[in-house]
């Protein structure tokens with residue numbers, strides 16, 4: 001996390017801690033119209049993402065599962081970030097967020113709270129934790145039935 005001062009780093013850790021301890025939208029969704037499973041073979045952690053899509057928008061999104069603090073916080077932040085967005089925008093955010101953690105994000109993109117996860121960039125195993133929920137979201141959005149894997 002070079003270039004980020006200690007105060008900001010602390011703030012980022014607090015957000016991750018908060019979303020891990022009290023994950024948002026952490027429940028099953030009986031009336032979901034799309035469901036996808038995600039699996040990280042490195043650790044065996046898995047989660048399920050539920051979506052309700054109406055008029056081309058992510059009307060509601062939730063998740064359940066078990067995983068490390070980063071994966072849970074990232075899943076929680078993902079649900080907040082995509083709820084209410086058009087499906088194409090949610091897909092674009094998945095692509096851009098993935099690029100943010102693994103390569104070069106598009107210039108000028110405002111990631112909002114998702115910035116707190118940039119600290120994992122230097123740790124490939126942690127990148128998989130942070131992207132697990134997003135790969136799963138992608139599968140739910142595209143109707144892919146095979147479980148999303150980080151490997």
Ligand code: FES
Pocket residue numbers: 040043044045067068069070071128129132
């Ligand atoms: Fe399993 Fe992070 S250690 S998802």
